[in-house]
Amino acid sequence: MMRGISSGVSEQARALWRACLASALRTALACAVVACATLYGPPPLRRAASLPAFSYVTVILVVTDASLGDALRGCWLALCATAQSVGPAILSLRLIGPARLSGGTAALAVALASFVVALPGAATHGTAKRIALGQIVLLYVIGYIEKERIEAVTHPLHVAASTAVGALACPLALSLPFPRTAGHEIKENCRAYVENASKRLKLFARAFLAEDDASALAFISRAKCLSHAGNKLLQNIKRYQEGALWERVPFTSLRSYHTSPGERLQESLETQLRGMETALTSITSFPVTLPDDDGPLKNCKLALDEHITLIMRQSKGWLFPGDSTSTVPESISENITGFFESLHRVPTLPDHLPSIFFLFCMQLLRSKTTPSTSPQDNPLKKDEQSTTGEESGLPFCFRRVWNEWGFKMSPKRLVPAFKCSLSLGLAVLFGLIYSKEDGYWAGLPIAVSYSSAREATFKLANVKAQGTVLGTVYGVLGCFLFQRFLPVRLLSLVPWLVFCSFLRKSKMYGPAGGVSAVIGAVLILGRRNFGPPSEFAIARIVETFIGLSCLIAVELLMQPTRAASLAKRQLTDCFGALRECIVAVTTLGVLDNAKMSRLEETQKRVKMRVLELGKCIEEAEVEPNFWFLPFHSACYGRLLGSLFKMVDLLHFCGHARKFLEQESSALEAAAAASKEALDKLRSDLALFRDLATSSLKCFEEINSIKSLSLLEKQLQEASGSCDLESGKATKPNRPMPCLDEGDVEKMVGSYLQHSREVLHGISSDGGDGVGAENAIKSEMVLSLGALIHCMSSLLREVREIEKAMKELVQWENPTSQIANSRDLLREIQALRS
Template sequence: MAQLQPRRRWRSSLASGFRAALACTIVGVASIYAPPAIRCHLTFPAFSSAVTVNTADAASPGSAVRAALSAVQATAMGAVPSVLPLWLAHRTGAGESVVATTVVVALSTFAVALPGSGAVAKRIALGQIIIIYVARFRQESMRRSDGDGAVLLHPANVVACTALGVVAALLAVLLPCPRLATQEVRANKAAYLEVAAERVRLLAHAFRLMQLDAAAGSSSSTYCCGRRRQWVAACIISQADRAASAAALLRRRITSAQGDLQWERMPALLKRWCGGGWDDDEEDQQVHDLIEMPLRGMEMACIQMHKRAPNSSSICPTPTLTWLQQATDQVRLTLLTRRSCSGMEMAKHGYGVVVPEQLPPLAFLFCMDLLLHGSSPPKLPPADAASQCDGNTKDDEEQRKHRPWPWHKEARTTRLVVAAKCAFSLGLAVLLGLLFSSDHGFWAGLIVATTMATEREWTWALAIARAHGTALGSVYGALACLLIDKRRLMELRFLALLPWLILTAGFLKRSRAYGPAGGVAAAVSGIIIVGRRYDEPPMAFTVSRLVETFIGLACTVVADLVFQPAARPSAKATKQLARCLATLACCFNDDDSWGGQTSTKVKAVQEQVALLKRYVAEAAGEPHFLWSVPFPASCYDKVAGRLDRMAQLLCLYTKALAVTPPADEAADAIHRFHGLVSASLDHTSALLHRPSDDEKQRKDLEAGIRLSSCCCDDDEAPETLVQSFLGHALLQQPQQQQGASAMASIGFCMGEMAKEAMQMEADMLDLTLRSSLPRHITIIH
């Protein structure tokens, strides 16, 4: 299975590269060999290639249809409103003024960036604006024509070039054989189930090895065999961790393809008559939660068992190990064949006193039982269920009332600032580009327009990727022009572009170093330089375009620094960390910890933590300015890992509480534990929001500073609360093995979450100290 993953990636990259090469070839053939009546309107084939590269990314019919609709929307925002300004410029003669052109471009950019449309639509619309207002051949055509026909002809030619790029992308997706997003999702789901079955086998094998090691004792005769089993178990857990990473990648691919499924699904009326061959998104998400959460719990239990191996004792008798083997086979058969499991009850075994060493094995057995039967909370009577649904509906309505609507004051201000930033960067790029060269001035604005990400607020990493991609594409194009003489046939240029398009659109676009921005810039640069008009030497054209490109990128970075200095990834990571802590603390502040709203809150915590990881990854590649403190990426990674682990433990915790609700005494211990963890999270959040120096000195003089941990200062230690909960829970004397394992899982999650909260306080204190260091001091790892 591990050998098939690189092959799949290579096949997918090659398919994407060949489709992009086919689409650009269609654009080139149409712009050269089309009838004269059509070819006269294709005045800017480089823009058609840029549209093709931007729209032919995912290589699925759904994404191509969505990109086509985005192009129609872009035409309505960019080319259509430009007719009136062009007519006014033609009448007044303002088209020859650089300042007037810059002002019109800035205002048009602000009008395009303000609405909440998609990124592809905005890029195409901004590209149309640059070509219509700034391109040199438009001015020449208006000089030659004194009538008003040129005012309508030039935007019509730009629309024709856009339509050519969209049609080429559609044909490239459909021509060889359409690769539907539904087939891609089903293949990824099948691969995910295979990886999940392999993870179950690995984790069950590691569990049995550690149980055999615990049963063998610590005599000298079995010491070597025990050490060998521990090494093997450690290797197996490492393999399970790598399989978990592969499963996470497959889940991300499934999630990314969900947006294309709605364009490939049949309407609801036809779906009713054609049968149920389509999957439901909610059921898929539920299946993923029921599989991934127990596997994560099994992995965490195995890790804790391996840490406590020398002091652990065997708690699983032979019937339990036999049940585990049968359950493993049944779960793997279910995952591989997608058949329902037959009823299997967990092997019964009496427990006198549950010690902390027994909690991880019992949590492992509980997660295996969840995989076997799924989470089955106690069923409510119809009246109670109806009342609970009504309560949830009322809560949802109240949340919708208090939820800020799109044109809220803060959201409106942010959108206005982002639109003003885009208008400033594009207008400044056009102004400086025209001042540098009137012939090639539009390249400075075009590189910003076709690769601008208006939904993101900080574009330094994207600017670096675009610069690298533009340089690579320009070097390749210049070398191709030097090797191919201008008197040769045009087909040789296509042959020179094909390998470059396959490399950039297939591999460079999916790499971590360049990404989509660098891949698109490299592909477009090669296409423009190789397919240029031979009115000047290729090296001079390459140098001029490189200078114009770097002018545009510099304007983008300057606009970010001027308009949104607080929108850097480091600042967003700090705000997102505070948001994650508040969301996690909200889960523990809730009185009804095993109610219906808890699962929604746990899902919100997981989403916030995933967003934090993305911001931290972006901030790690952020440049270090002289006036700012270096970003402590390692500290943020530690805190994000703690939050992710607490979110996973909280998910398992809520599942165990739903299976066996505790009694009054045990519930009291749980409430006290929630207060303890909530206080620790509040203390951690207070460390993140440190007061200023003056306020800090005033508080020191008045009351002093309390730097100790809330968990350590509390009279009730987490271990005491866990033991109190287990003591009260065993008084319930559950008749089923699932009840005992659920109670042990609750105790296991309580202890691990308390440890993570205490360790997160130390990590947060380290982060605070690193963030407050003077600028001339740097910690060397």
């Protein structure tokens, strides 16, 4: 086992090295193309591309970790950015006149133009915005610096030509010596993910059939090690999907891989694999037993192996059409069907429920990977239909821009645009005051790293400053060592690009710090005739510090709410969304298309809320404390883990409910006894639902407390001012529900008893109906068992959340003594009554 783990780790290390080397060599090739064009190209080209620094910046923005499709998209985005910035700049410069530009006028022009570029929000791509903002800084600041020598038309055209040189170098670098296509990357990552999922499935099956606890835990641990690599592969697949759309025309032979398999793999394989892992970790002892077995599970190894083979072949069938290995023999399907149809008894003990849930996830895997003939479910046809529609697969189209603008000036658009405008304007103004010749370096780092979403401002500013210093120092050393040998200086960029590729993937620096380090070195080693390197380096570092200081000041002014406060608010929103979703998935009734769509929307909303909470927690963990209370990241991490588990459990509850709804109408019409048993089953589910939702409601109220000392003071004042002789009765306090393990086990036992009564209502007239009866019974057993297992697991997670909430409130109120959450809730309710 240790040999397998070490080989897996070494394979991941080799894959990381290959990816970083490939990215660095492609980036170096693109920078070499720019250097040849701007240093050794024909004189007309060198005169047109008079700003080689921005050509390198464009290369770094487009080609970093890109495919050929991403580079083609980058050329289109550069064209769109040029249309947004250069056209209005020509008009404004002709109206104002370059000779009449001043430092304040240039800063004001940058602020107004950047506000217009940032205002559309999601209508324009982030790369297009960064290129456009960088062009705006160069257009007006250099227009002011060299106002005696430039013209209103030729200067913007030089900026556009410099951008074009950098943009066109990217697809050329990604085409030589052979193209690095997004379709090929998707194909290879899909194959690797299917292989990864196959190994995890086999390990889960071996753990399920293990004869002792030690063997089962060993198999589960090996599967957990593989899950991290599987998540990385899924992220790679999703990252290349957009670039694959741009390769559709020049590479039609790869069209079969231009689908959107990332989301499909997430839904059909990854979520079910997490469910199987949850089921195995919930099993108390091995070997496992099933309700239909008198002893250990003996005869299902062949069925599980064939089931895994079927799932993997079906997955390859819709991922790789035409693959001969994806054909499924009929004998395999018959053996699997026979095994699952033998499960026709509802568990009598709660210990059987994890095993039933494991088999439910296996059966759900099979149904999710079954090829569909419906055009709506075919990922290839669905993708082709979406790309031939309104947007034609392009991330930027004028009709969508018009719809996004639509005169809807919401704060979500205005605030980021105004922050971008103000920070750039101040950076340019103070940068020009410090040094007129190098003033554009204060605004350019802000422009090329713009993001409309909320970010960890202090961390990003820190890593950008450190990356800039590292890259600049490396560039100065390279110029000192190879001052007279320009080709050698360019070659010295290769090891630095390799190092920065690893830097981008590190937690310490991340993409922002890695890109800043690359730009800092390239701007010195890839140019000449810019003066002494040491003076240029010092000026650029100081200007970068001025720009980042302006960015931080604007963020503090416009966004005073701390990430820790946002995480607290988002946690309350997660509790509310979870309550709605629990009600939706546990209320049995007729599930028509409208209710089905609402259920899916509710599940998606819960998932989005939890993901937003994760982003807030990530930002709060790196946020400086200053004079505030430190962020309790460990407690929030446990809360986030429980919330993610609850999201997965609600996903499985939804699938179990869908099948139960299909059979419940037939059962109600069959006999009065079946209808009565279903009513009892609904009552049992209502108990679980009320217990979970009321607890989450209590957590919302507890999380709304700002200070326990203030709460106690208000409670004393309220009790002191109460007039007992007034005759007014106070509202009764609603106690927090008790989540004792014994009561939950009684509720589970009642549910299982009523489930057996429901199952007795299924009968047939004989003949061919016996097979249908067994199939329905097996599906009912799996769905009923999965539903109650998920609900009981939900209550366990609710108990974990209660412990974490108590710890969190105690952390925020260290001087107060908190006995338990119920006493705290009674105080809140007494104050509000």
